[in-house]
Amino acid sequence: MRYMILLQAEQPASPPPPDLMEAIAKLGEEATKAGALLDTAGLAPSAAGARVQVTGGRLSVTDGPFTEAKEMISYALYQVRTKEEAVEWTARFLRLHRDLWEGWEGEAQVLRVLGPEDFAAPA
Amino acid sequence: MTATHPQRAVEAVWRIESARIIAGLARMVGDVGLAEELAQDALVIALEQWPASGVPDNPGAWLMATAKHRAIDSLRRQTRYAEKLEALARDPSLTRQAEEPDLDAALDDHIGDDLLRLIFTACHPVLSTEARVALTLRLLGGLTTDEIARAFLVPEPTVAQRIVRAKRTLSGKGVRFELPTPADLPDRLSSVLEVIYLIFNEGYTATAGEDWMRPALCEEALRLGRILAGLLPEEPEVHGLVALMEIQASRLRARTDASGAPVLLADQDRRLWDRLLIRRGLEALARADALGGALGPYTLQAEIAACHARALTPEDTDWERIAALYRVLAHVSPSPVVELNRAVAVGMATGPAKGLELTEPLRHQRALEHYPMLPAVRGDLLAKLGRLDEARHEFERAAALTRNQRERAVFLSRAAACADGRGPLGSCSSARLREQPR
Numbered sequence: 001m002r003y004m005i006l007l008q009a010e011q012p013a014s015p016p017p018p019d020l021m022e023a024i025a026k027l028g029e030e031a032t033k034a035g036a037l038l039d040t041a042g043l044a045p046s047a048a049g050a051r052v053q054v055t056g057g058r059l060s061v062t063d064g065p066f067t068e069a070k071e072m073i074s075y076a077l078y079q080v081r082t083k084e085e086a087v088e089w090t091a092r093f094l095r096l097h098r099d100l101w102e103g104w105e106g107e108a109q110v111l112r113v114l115g116p117e118d119f120a121a122p123a
Numbered sequence: 124m125t126a127t128h129p130q131r132a133v134e135a136v137w138r139i140e141s142a143r144i145i146a147g148l149a150r151m152v153g154d155v156g157l158a159e160e161l162a163q164d165a166l167v168i169a170l171e172q173w174p175a176s177g178v179p180d181n182p183g184a185w186l187m188a189t190a191k192h193r194a195i196d197s198l199r200r201q202t203r204y205a206e207k208l209e210a211l212a213r214d215p216s217l218t219r220q221a222e223e224p225d226l227d228a229a230l231d232d233h234i235g236d237d238l239l240r241l242i243f244t245a246c247h248p249v250l251s252t253e254a255r256v257a258l259t260l261r262l263l264g265g266l267t268t269d270e271i272a273r274a275f276l277v278p279e280p281t282v283a284q285r286i287v288r289a290k291r292t293l294s295g296k297g298v299r300f301e302l303p304t305p306a307d308l309p310d311r312l313s314s315v316l317e318v319i320y321l322i323f324n325e326g327y328t329a330t331a332g333e334d335w336m337r338p339a340l341c342e343e344a345l346r347l348g349r350i351l352a353g354l355l356p357e358e359p360e361v362h363g364l365v366a367l368m369e370i371q372a373s374r375l376r377a378r379t380d381a382s383g384a385p386v387l388l389a390d391q392d393r394r395l396w397d398r399l400l401i402r403r404g405l406e407a408l409a410r411a412d413a414l415g416g417a418l419g420p421y422t423l424q425a426e427i428a429a430c431h432a433r434a435l436t437p438e439d440t441d442w443e444r445i446a447a448l449y450r451v452l453a454h455v456s457p458s459p460v461v462e463l464n465r466a467v468a469v470g471m472a473t474g475p476a477k478g479l480e481l482t483e484p485l486r487h488q489r490a491l492e493h494y495p496m497l498p499a500v501r502g503d504l505l506a507k508l509g510r511l512d513e514a515r516h517e518f519e520r521a522a523a524l525t526r527n528q529r530e531r532a533v534f535l536s537r538a539a540a541c542a543d544g545r546g547p548l549g550s551c552s553s554a555r556l557r558e559q560p561r
Contacts, residue, residue: 001342033353034139035346038399077399079342084128084135088182095180116376117335 002038002113003086005093007073009106011045020100027096031078031089040076073106077113086110129174137166140183141265142350146237148190149300152198155244156290159262161197165190238263239354240300242347246315249296254289255318261286263350264343274336275325312355316364316421319347323368327375341372352407359416362407366425369404370432373397384529389437401432420456423448442472459488460496467500475507495524499534506541515541 031037046064053060076093080086090108097104141162148158165186179185245258260266260274268286272279292298303311326340348365355361377395380386408429411422427448434440449465463485470478482501491497502517518538522531 033350035349035353036139038403079346080135081138081339081342082131082135084131085138088132088135088139117338119376119381 001080001082001086001117002115003078003080003083004111004113005076005078005086005090006109006111007075007093007106008070008109009073009104010069011071012104017101020096023096023100024093027092036078036080036085036089038077038079040074042074043072046071070106083110083112086112129178130170132178133166133169133173136169136178136182136186138265140186141166142238142241142263143183144187144190145262146241147187148194149241149244150237151191152194153300154294155241155262155300156294157197159290161190161193162186164193235354236302238350240302242315242351242354243303243311244293244298244300246311246318247293247298248311248314249292249298250289252318252321254285254292255314256321257282257285258289259318259347260322260343263347266343270336273334274340276337312358312360315351316360319344319351320364320368320421322347323371327371338375341368341375344368345372357414359411359414360419360421362411362414363416363419363422363425366404366407366411367421367428369400369407370425370428373400373404373432385533388431393435396432404432405429418451418455420452423452423455427452440471442468446472459485459490460494463491463494463497463500466504470500470504470507475504479504479508493524495521495530495534497521498524502534502537502541506537511541511544 028037028040046066046068049064051062051064051066053062078086078089080089087110090110094106094108097106144162144165145155145158148161149155152158152161168189169182169186173179173182241262242259245262246255250258256275257271260271261268266274268283269279272282275282322340323344326338326342326344329337329340345365345368348361348368352361352365373396374388374391376397377391377393378386378388386392404425408422408425411417411419411425416422417426427445430441430445430448446465446468449461449468453461453465463482466478466481466485468478469481479501482497482504485491485497498517499521502514502521505511505514505517515538518534518541522534522538525531525534
């Protein structure tokens with residue numbers, strides 16, 4: 001099963017501590033070597049992006065930044081056997097933030113990506 | 124983790140950590156079977172304690188430390204392990220405090236080698252192929268005997284016995300927990316790759332609607348391949364095998380229709396192909412090539428699979444290149460099935476007459492006597508040549524030979540089409556029904 005992890009947090013006033021970045025890189029390497037992490041990358045602040053919407057039959061494009069308190073910080077794609085495994089990798093990732101960046105708060109959504117198993121014929 | 128069932132949370136940690144724990148323990152006690160038992164003991168303790176105490180911050184280290192204590196206890200109880208105990212007492216990792224950071228780093232350095240030792244031991248040539256597969260899934264994949272049994276459609280006691288016997292063989296034959304010598308490495312590595320690809324194919328040939336454990340074997344094999352690629356980054360064939368599996372797995376969603384019937388490669392909806400896996404496969408293939416592995420059997424097969432993956436439509440397929448690659452593959456790793464696939468490719472590249480000609484000598488190959496794809500390929504080529512009566516005969520033969528119901532239905536409908544004088548169905552061949560040589 002494949003899971004997409006989306007990390008959301010308030011846009012920090014300062015860049016992340018180097019220790020955290022190093023620990024994240026190490027965890028990423030470990031998850032890659034474990035055959036679990038398929039893809040991951042950080043996301044630029046929404047100021048660099050845009051939003052495309054349809055409301056009331058009208059399509060509109062709005063440039064960032066958006067006014068939400070939280071920004072999307074990064075994504076990761078994991079291939080694991082259970083939801084709990086995805087949760088475990090995510091917990092390790094957030095634990096690093098907690099331990100290495102004082103006062104940091106944020107959340108990660110663990111979303112299952114639909115795969116071949118969801119489109120299989122009924123048994 | 125309140126929302127997650129505690130036992131399932133422990134099992135998740137187990138899946139992530141078990142291979143490394145077993146590998147580390149096996150280096151300590153020198154016996155894979157004992158190492159696994161000790162690791163299982165630690166798991167049982169975790170299952171008892173964690174639901175109440177919560178999952179520790181570093182669950183892998185917790186499991187490892189617990190298992191090591193069990194190891195020392197068990198060695199103490201057995202006087203015949205007296206010398207080993209002495210050796211353990213000298214192991215600084217057991218006497219120092221576990222929170223010393225340099226110790227953790229030192230253990231980390233070992234982990235890669237320990238895991239490799241575990242893989243090579245599980246795939247040791249003293250074991251039968253079946254035993255290698257079961258032991259690999261058990262020790263490296265952390266699968267239960269029940270899961271392995273369901274995946275391979277055999278009774279659970281059979282798998283349990285296979286594993287017990289395999290462990291006994293390893294200790295009985297005095298197989299040491301060590302890496303192969305450089306001279307042995309090529310043969311030992313090819314045994315490992317064979318086991319992983321066998322696991323993959325077992326999952327790949329599973330039909331939709333079967334127990335989910337069977338298709339899950341594809342993911343398990345991919346995971347093992349990716350782990351091995353991390354452990355042996357300089358070995359081109361490891362990347363070749365990973366590339367082959369990634370690209371084949373990219374088609375999983377497209378290769379059966381809504382009713383579960385197989386869809387020919389040429390007829391697959393290519394929009395359903397998994398672009399991420401294709402990208403990863405092509406990257407792995409580039410690594411294999413860069414390491415000078417272009418002539419390795421797995422890399423060659425991956426290269427062939429990549430030709431299909433790169434083609435946005437069936438018509439874009441570079442059949443001449445595929446035919447050339449099969450020619451090299453037939454040289455490097457000759458087999459009647461490779462020759463048959465070459466006939467298909469030549470049939471597409473040069474024309475059905477030429478392809479048919481290449482199948483002629485195969486009709487007398489004993490290895491293909493009961494192989495349904497030989498008459499299926501010939502039927503397809505004959506139909507394209509307008510020799511419908513002969514084609515119908517071949518398709519009927521293919522239908523009689525296959526044990527797969529879905530495949531039989533496909534062959535019979537092609538036979539019926541030939542009888543109606545309709546000849547070739549669609550733009551391409553049923554010959555690619557089974558996408559790769561096995």
